[in-house]
Amino acid sequence: MHDLTGILTNRILLCALTAWFVAQALKIPTYWLVEKKLDWRRIRGAGGMPSSHTAFVVSLTVMVGAVCGFDTALFAVSFTLAAIVMYDATGVRRETGLQAQVINEILRQVFIDGKPIADDDLKELVGHKPLEVLCGAIVGLLTAGAYILL
Secondary structure (H helix, E strand, C coil), rough: CCCCCHHHCHHHHHHHHHHHHHHHHHHHHHHHHEEEECCCHHHHHCCCCCCHHHHHHHHHHHHHHHHCCCCCCHHHHHHHHHHHHHHHCCEEEHHHHHHHHHHHHHHHHHHHCCCCCCCCCCCCCCCCCCCHHHHHHHHHHHHHHHHHHH
16 A cells, blocks of 8 residues: 655655746736736636646646656647647636627626625636636646656
């Protein structure tokens, strides 16, 4: 039986978690630069610049390749997972965000003088623009590079 405390020393997992955290933390200043509002809730929010999902899977994939080999089945699985996550981030999840924007605008126009149907708007930041995914990939690559060099 394997020791579960090995999770705490798994460099591949720690690198992926670090990349996710760095990307999430970067959302606060990038949101401020664009919206001119400081929103600390961006640290836990989906969507926005950079894509933390992309940073997570890209750093995972690079670390798997560096540790296990780029010619292994494990790297192929990681690479495929990363491709699916990035495609989903720019495709399905992005469209969901665009639909939420349209629905929110309809609600604003219909209920200008009346009571809103819901207290909260739909989440509009659930997907990513291709640039956000690219920046997430860069965060993932840089984080993995730092872990490889350490």
